[in-house]
Amino acid sequence: MRFLPALLLIASSVQAQSRPRARDLGVPFDGTPGPLNAITDVAGVTAGHSTIIAGQGKLVVGQGPVRTGVTAIFPRGAANGDPVFGGWFTLNGNGEMTGTTWLEESGFLAGPVMITNTHSVGVVRDAVIEWLVRKGFQFDWSLPIVAETWDGSLNDINGFHVTKQHAFAALDSARGGPVAEGNVGGGTGMICNAFKGGIGTASRRLPTDRGGYTVGVLVQCNYGSRARLSIAGVPVGQEIPDLLPCYDSLPGTARTGRRCADADKGSIIIVIATDAPLLPHQLKRIAKRAALGVGRLGGTGGNPSGDIFVAFSTANPGAAKPDANVTVTMLPNERISPLFEATIQATEEAIVNAMVAAETMTGINGMRVYALPHDRLRAALRKYNRLVEPRQ
Numbered sequence: 001m002r003f004l005p006a007l008l009l010i011a012s013s014v015q016a017q018s019r020p021r022a023r024d025l026g027v028p029f030d031g032t033p034g035p036l037n038a039i040t041d042v043a044g045v046t047a048g049h050s051t052i053i054a055g056q057g058k059l060v061v062g063q064g065p066v067r068t069g070v071t072a073i074f075p076r077g078a079a080n081g082d083p084v085f086g087g088w089f090t091l092n093g094n095g096e097m098t099g100t101t102w103l104e105e106s107g108f109l110a111g112p113v114m115i116t117n118t119h120s121v122g123v124v125r126d127a128v129i130e131w132l133v134r135k136g137f138q139f140d141w142s143l144p145i146v147a148e149t150w151d152g153s154l155n156d157i158n159g160f161h162v163t164k165q166h167a168f169a170a171l172d173s174a175r176g177g178p179v180a181e182g183n184v185g186g187g188t189g190m191i192c193n194a195f196k197g198g199i200g201t202a203s204r205r206l207p208t209d210r211g212g213y214t215v216g217v218l219v220q221c222n223y224g225s226r227a228r229l230s231i232a233g234v235p236v237g238q239e240i241p242d243l244l245p246c247y248d249s250l251p252g253t254a255r256t257g258r259r260c261a262d263a264d265k266g267s268i269i270i271v272i273a274t275d276a277p278l279l280p281h282q283l284k285r286i287a288k289r290a291a292l293g294v295g296r297l298g299g300t301g302g303n304p305s306g307d308i309f310v311a312f313s314t315a316n317p318g319a320a321k322p323d324a325n326v327t328v329t330m331l332p333n334e335r336i337s338p339l340f341e342a343t344i345q346a347t348e349e350a351i352v353n354a355m356v357a358a359e360t361m362t363g364i365n366g367m368r369v370y371a372l373p374h375d376r377l378r379a380a381l382r383k384y385n386r387l388v389e390p391r392q
Contacts, residue, residue, distance in 0.1 A: 019182065019359070022352040025374055026381060026388040028232050031345040034203040038179045039073065039216035041203040042273040044314050046074045047218065048174030049185030049199070050166040059156055059364040067155040067363045068162060070124055070170040071115040071185030071199060073218060073271050075312050078174055081137050083110040083320040086312040087283030091291045095267045095306015097147040098125055107280030108320050109312050110139075112171060114146040115186035115220045115269050117155065120162035121148045127167035147308055149222035149267040151189030153245065154363025179218065182357030189363060190222035191266060192355050193229040193237065193298070194244050195372040197221040200354025204342035211331070213276035215339060217290070217346040221354040222266040223305050228298030231352055231377070232386045237298065239380040240373065248366035267306035268294060270347060276339055277315035277329040287311040289340045293347025311343075 021037070023029065034041030049071050055064030075084045086109030088100050098121060103109055111132060116124045128144040151157060170185060179201045187198025203216040226244065229237030246260035270290045278286065287309040294307065301307050316328045331339075355372040362368045381387035 019357050020374065022349060022356045025356060025378055026390070027352060027377070028386055028388045029345060029349045031204045031342060034205045034214050034216070036178055037203055038201040039203065039218040039271065039273050040176045040179055041205070042214050042216040042275050042314060044076045044080070045216060045273045046077050046174040046176050047179045048072045048170050048172070049180055050169035050173065051184050051188050052161055052166060053188065056362065057366070061156060062159045064156045064159065064161070065364050066159065066161045067189035067361060068117045068120070068151055068157070069185045069188040070162060070167050071187065071220065072170040072174050073113045074174050075109065075273065075314055078171065081110070082317055083108040084312040084314055085278065085280050085283060085316060085319065086310060087280045087287050088308070088310040089284055089287035091294070091307035091309070092301040092303065092305045093308070094304055095148060095308050096121055097145060097269070097308045097310065099143040099145040102143045103145065109145060109310070111142065111144055113271050113310060114144065114167065114170070116146065116148055116162055117157055117186065117189065118148045118150045119157050119160065121146050123160070123162055123164060124167045127164035128171070130164060131168055131171050145310060147269040147310070149186070149190055149220050149269060149306065151222070153191060153367055154361060154369060155189035156364055181353055183359055183361060187220045187354065189361070190220060191245060191369050192221035192351065193224035194226035195355050196358035196361055196369045198354050198358045200350040200352070200357065202346040202349035202353055204346045206338050206342060210338045211276060211335065213274060213339065215342040215346055216273045217343065217350045218271045219347065219350045219354055220269040221351050223268040223294070223307065224266070224297070224299050228300070230296070230298045232381060234380050234384045234386050236377060236380050239383070240376050243370040243373065245367060245369045248362070248368055265304040268299070270309040272309065272311035272343055273314065274311070274339065275314050277331050278313045279328070279330050282331070282333070282336060283311040283313060285336065286339060286343050289343040290347045293344045293351070296344070296348045297351055
């Protein structure tokens with residue numbers, strides 16, 4: 001394997017977007033986004049990434065190539081340990097999200113939500129506890145929420161390159177503001193609908209007469225088949241059937257020529273934040289609706305996929321107070337449907353944003369995964385009269 005100097009990118013949420021987002025390309029979406037069109041539009045929510053990219057060429061387990069990282073989301077910011085009401089849902093369970101047994105039982109989510117690769121869940125979980133102890137948070141026990149998707153097509157996943165320092169870096173870099181997308185954090189080595197995937201985010205703000213609440217979504221997109229990919233109702237996967245993930249020839253090995261395939265495998269993690277006053281059973285209902293956003297783009301929750309979603313509400317601060325009765329506010333079920341719709345819309349856009357932001361990447365053994373070509377996406381949308389042209 002040829003080596004490059006290890007590159008560690010600490011891409012905080014305030015990093016400016018270096019590539020256009022889906023709306024910039026003219027992709028039409030329903031609903032009204034918040035000012036940032038990001039999960040951080042929900043007041044108090046912060047996000048950060050730690051990205052590891054090193055080496056190229058033939059896989060040498062333990063050495064690389066490395067294409068992975070960690071993403072952190074704080075419901076109330078890093079300095080605020082007040083738990084939030086939460087709920088979770090799994091569309092297909094070939095994956096992991098730690099801490100969900102207690103989340104289901106208690107209805108509270110305490111601490112950050114972390115996302116990484118499949119074989120780094122343990123080290124990230126332990127790192128979160130150590131980080132909380134170092135920061136002076138007081139607790140008898142901690143059961144962090146850590147989710148994963150598999151990046152072993154591009155990354156030396158069995159090399160265990162994510163360390164607690166990478167988790168610390170993601171936690172320490174969490175900020176409000178714009179959220180870096182694409183090949184960053186836990187999404188660094190991910191593949192989405194046979195294009196390069198990764199991290200994406202979006203938000204929706206309800207009109208005043210529907211409460212004026214905000215819903216923000218962040219995804220780690222690593223699922224899907226090219227053939228089924230649909231964007232804004234356009235069969236983009238059929239319009240762009242080439243540029244599939246391919247193994248390039250490697251000098252000095254027996255591999256010659258290129259081998260390409262569209263494989264429907266992988267997973268998606270979805271984190272949903274809202275400031276609407278929802279209780280845990282309602283947040284589980286919100287988490288379920290994220291599956292409809294995945295379905296809009298052609299996702300089916302196939303057998304190899306780990307499609308796991310978690311939702312939390314930043315309303316009702318102090319609800320976890322242990323030593324007194326607490327009065328909480330709950331949105332009536334009869335008013336929750338607009339939040340369902342907002343969740344579906346923001347999930348759909350966050351996934352497309354992940355693909356639009358991601359850049360072509362070559363990983364282990366010459367595996368090359370191509371970025372979604374912006375010009376051809378626009379051409380497909382124009383063909384079906386779905387392209388939103390910029391205003392003159």
